[in-house]
Structure formats: C-alpha cells, structure tokens
Amino acid sequence: MKNSLAIALVLGLNPFGVFAEDEATPKDRLIVETLTRLKRFDVSENDKWKGAVERTARSLRGEEGYFELVEQFTITAEAPELIRLVQHDPSSGEASKAVQLLFRLDQEKLLSNALAAGPKANRDAVAQLIGFVQTPAAKKLLESYGAGKHPPASSPAVNPAILANTEDIERIAKRKGNPVAGKVVFQKFCFSCHKAGEVGIDFGPGLSEIGSKLPKTELYLAIVKPNAGISFDYEGWTIQTKQGGILAGIISESDDVLTVRMVGGVSQKIKKADVSKREKMPISLMPDGLHLAMSEQELVDLVEFLTNLKSKGK
Numbered sequence: 001m002k003n004s005l006a007i008a009l010v011l012g013l014n015p016f017g018v019f020a021e022d023e024a025t026p027k028d029r030l031i032v033e034t035l036t037r038l039k040r041f042d043v044s045e046n047d048k049w050k051g052a053v054e055r056t057a058r059s060l061r062g063e064e065g066y067f068e069l070v071e072q073f074t075i076t077a078e079a080p081e082l083i084r085l086v087q088h089d090p091s092s093g094e095a096s097k098a099v100q101l102l103f104r105l106d107q108e109k110l111l112s113n114a115l116a117a118g119p120k121a122n123r124d125a126v127a128q129l130i131g132f133v134q135t136p137a138a139k140k141l142l143e144s145y146g147a148g149k150h151p152p153a154s155s156p157a158v159n160p161a162i163l164a165n166t167e168d169i170e171r172i173a174k175r176k177g178n179p180v181a182g183k184v185v186f187q188k189f190c191f192s193c194h195k196a197g198e199v200g201i202d203f204g205p206g207l208s209e210i211g212s213k214l215p216k217t218e219l220y221l222a223i224v225k226p227n228a229g230i231s232f233d234y235e236g237w238t239i240q241t242k243q244g245g246i247l248a249g250i251i252s253e254s255d256d257v258l259t260v261r262m263v264g265g266v267s268q269k270i271k272k273a274d275v276s277k278r279e280k281m282p283i284s285l286m287p288d289g290l291h292l293a294m295s296e297q298e299l300v301d302l303v304e305f306l307t308n309l310k311s312k313g314k
C-alpha cells in the first residue's frame, strides 16, 4: 500500500483520493508549472487547468509565490482570502498586496464592503491602502468612503500648520527622537513601500542608507512634501490598455514589453502593443500627508530612526 501510493504520487495519479479535495496534488503543480512555462495564463476555458491553478493557489496561501500566482492566472476564487488578509491586519505588507490584487481582479465590491464594516480604525487603515493604489477605480471607492474628510481616527493628528514652512522644519529637526520607537512608526506607515535593512517592501527607493544621504531637514521634507522633489527612476506613470484597464506604478521597459511595478511590490507585464496611452503622473507615488496621521513625537522618532540608517563605515 505504501509503495503503490508512492508510485501513484510519482506518476501524479490520485487513485485513493488521499488528498483533501481542496489541496493541490503533485499533478496540479505540474500543470501549473507547465502553463507558466508556456505562458498560458488564461485558463477560463479549461476546467481541468482552472481547477489545478485554483487548488495550487489555495495550497500556496501564506507562502512565497502566492500573490504572483494569483495575479498571473487572475484567480478570482482567491478574492475571499485576499479580503481576509486585508481585514486581518491592514498594516501588513500582505494586506497592501492584497488590496492591489483585488483591484486587478475587479473585486471593488469586496473592498467597498470592507470599508462599510468593522471597527473604524480598521476601515480607515483599509482606506489608506486603497489610497495608495491611485487608479480611477480606487479614487472612486475612496470618494464614496468620504476619505480626506476625516483623517484616521486611531492616530492623534499634529497641527498641520506645524511643518508648513522652512523654519518649522528646522526647528523640529533639532529635536532628538527615539530610534527604536521610530522603527515601529516606520513599520506602520512606510514599510509597505520602502525597504530599510531587513524590513519592508521594495517599491520606492531603498532607505537602508538614507541617513548617509539626507540630513534631517531633508528627511522631514521628503516625508512632508513628497511632491517637491521626485526621485529619478521612481516617477509614477498611469498606463491605459486597449482592453480598457488602467494601471499606476513605476515602469521599466524592454523592446516590446512594459513592466509596471505597483504599490505593494506586485508587478505586471503588458505588451507595448496593448498600451493605448501612458502618462507621467504629476505627483509622487508617495502619498503626502502621511505625517498628519502621526503624533509629532512619532514623526520625530521616525526621522531619528531614518537618520541612523547609515552605510557601514560612515
């Protein structure tokens, strides 16, 4: 029995029904691998492939490659799991990726439900993630949520006037903060787009050595006025496809393919032939006003943390 089972596994057969119905069999994985290699990502017409892809995604939950798989094969069946990730911990990197993907899967409805239910702090956090997406669909959703009218309730707001001018920034830059507390602030507000050492998602510029690059006053400016100077190579673009899709992110291109890297670290490749319009965004992909959701002390701690991120030997 043991041996024949092993043989069945090697052959990719499933004669005894040993796998739970929703678990990916080795044969499923093989199908997915083959489809990926052949770049056959539209499996809607083939139930066998579709089943294999869906089971594989389910088995990959929480593991590396999960988001990429869901995105590549447009696996709508994973939408409930994605929304669960969003609501479970909206400040996590997973939640940020999940929001991005839910838009890609045309599941605005689920997000709009998430904005309508649950504790206010959670709903605000979800709204913040949607705000990072910056597509018309995302903007529409936020408008109906009434974002902007009330800043996140969980965090005490600083007087917005505080950092309106250079003197204010010079004054606050003299203060010393607590870098350990600042790391926590970073993890809450920044890590969904920036890598600092081991933490964070690689979307905006890496900040692991930012303390060697920018003095405190400029760190404050980068946070308070991200639109004042946009880093080269990190400009935002909106891409419209002939199929009617709209994407926003950082682009790189080869002869015939555009790669759009979106907030959350998810990338999508589009054939240039399928692009109907591309436009550079007039504003930074980094949202302004992030500091308004922090207390002044949190902001000071955050900048202290960033200042301490230095290249070795400097």
Ligand code: HEC
Residues within 6 Å of the ligand: 132, 186, 189, 190, 191, 192, 193, 194, 203, 204, 205, 210, 213, 219, 222, 223, 226, 227, 229, 230, 231, 234, 235, 263, 284, 285, 286, 287, 290, 291, 302, 306
């Ligand atoms: C939605 C994504 C996103 C979030 C969230 C975000 N940033 Fe950014 N950030 C970017 C992008 C994209 C750039 C590059 C474009 C630009 O310079 O405006 C950038 C640029 C920067 C720069 C300039 C880097 C350089 O090398 O000059 C600093 C500093 C920075 N961010 C700090 C922060 C901090 C601190 C936070 C948290 C309070 C934060 N960012 C949150 C996307 C983000």
